[in-house]
Amino acid sequence: MSPPINRQVLLASRPEGIPQAAHFRIVETPVPVPGPGQIVVRNTWLSVEPAMRGWVSAVANYSEPVAIGAVMRSFAAGYIVASNDPAWPVGTAVAGLFGWQDYALVDAATIGRRVEETDLPLSTALGVLGLNGVTAHYGLLQLGQPRPGETVVISTAAGAVGSCVGQIARLKGCRAVGIAGGPAKRELCRNSFGFDAAVDYKAGDFVPALAEACAGGVDIYFDNTAGAISDAVMTHLNPGARIVICGTASVASWVPPPQGPRVERHLLVKRARMQGFVIFDHPEYHAPARAEIAGWLRDDELTYLEEVLDGIEHAPDAIAGLYRGDNLGKRLIRLAET
């Protein structure tokens, strides 16, 4: 099944805002051969996620920007097909920052992880058992610190992180209110992910619908969007509220700095806390969070949704599509039979 060549998606130019298809190009190179201590991974799944916009941005960020002409940085999952390290035999399922390409040449020391949950689909290593699930788990439980009976509001609630946050909130005894764009995503929140209420931010009645869904106030706001959605949520904070800043999907550009209603008085009067985090800061957290999430998956207490794009030719437009709101579920690119 493997092609004799390695198709790679390179960053062709630096985007100002959201990376579009034209910022990438696909090249064909020879399949790499491992040197000493190296392995080659045949990628089965490539991940597409909102954070990738930041990875190509020249603006100060939590990681070095992807260089022009380099393979686009991404998480991927696949199997080792060649190895010069006996600790990583051929056939091992692995996940890591293998990039948008068919084959990744990796120093064994920098492999992300061996995929332990081989009873579950490999694609979950990029979603609910990958960055998305661990992000949801850390942000909600460590920063949000939910208590039973509290109301948790989640923006991009139908997305890979948001849907997981809502379900974990309910597992912890909270009421989950989802905010999503359009009737299909709103219904997904309610019917597939079991949110107690869901509100469509694109609908004309968003502000009153949110007020009704949050009649008892908001104890935790898990924010993936910033912008007008957050402005609406901030008016409903309960005393002692926690706002978890996970992403800023609604803001097309931070140059010049976008304006919005000041938050200081909300934070002061409601004794509220607003906190950002980057899940890469907490490597020790990933394995135990994955173990708990895997348990919920096996017990059918947690579900997830994937949107599969077949073929690497879909990669260049895939990030832009996320920001257009095209997708339903965790966006993945499939490169090989699974």
Next chain:
Amino acid sequence: MSPPINRQVLLASRPEGIPQAAHFRIVETPVPVPGPGQIVVRNTWLSVEPAMRGWVSAVANYSEPVAIGAVMRSFAAGYIVASNDPAWPVGTAVAGLFGWQDYALVDAATIGRRVEETDLPLSTALGVLGLNGVTAHYGLLQLGQPRPGETVVISTAAGAVGSCVGQIARLKGCRAVGIAGGPAKRELCRNSFGFDAAVDYKAGDFVPALAEACAGGVDIYFDNTAGAISDAVMTHLNPGARIVICGTASVASWVPPPQGPRVERHLLVKRARMQGFVIFDHPEYHAPARAEIAGWLRDDELTYLEEVLDGIEHAPDAIAGLYRGDNLGKRLIRLAET
């Protein structure tokens, strides 16, 4: 020395923004006589503080607004002059919410506190040993969580809270950078309160001067102002920064909500935390914080500055003056010989 009448400052009308002299009127009433379980306090000192603006506001707040026609709520310190409670004998020094008036009739159960630090001036019970000092102590130490070597930036640094924050920061091994309005307050920060650097936000070079003073980045921002001052500080956050929201002195009105640069990306990229607090929520914290501050005062490790207005006739304009930046030091109104 006591007048035969009780002069009281009443709230005459509800301000939209900052309360001005015209929002108050002074009346003369009989000196009260205590009923069962009551005491009468002769106020020696009345407090004037920025938070009083919120106490008269009809906008949702952390306390019920002062009613029109009621004595203006304020902290005061004085001595018991009549008592029907043997636990509170005549002559006891007390501090509490006794209001802007010569004499306060108080249920013994609602007295704020007996002033224990009788070796120190009674006026300190309203400032460095009162709400201001405890606010500085709690906000910096509990929310800011300073570590030696960190840089702490403080807005309204020459004020009653800010000057205390800067000095405690230095006692904890931090570098203190003050932001204050005008050369006199800037010099006060440097020469009287020992800040490592001080910047004048009214000066034309504020933004570059702040950048120079914060060349190593900002670990803690103790914010009393919000507004343009905060916007400038936010661009210098270090990873893991803590922003303590104590007040919003620079914002004249919150209706309609003032706009400013969105903070979400700063919080996300810098993994920063922004948190508001109200010191009244933490009654158990006051006595131990006061004890530590009193120790610093006795050891000459902490200093404070007071601005004394002699006579209750200064009260109506006193809050507006704070917001005009008229004062140097903790603003107090003296009603009796001390």
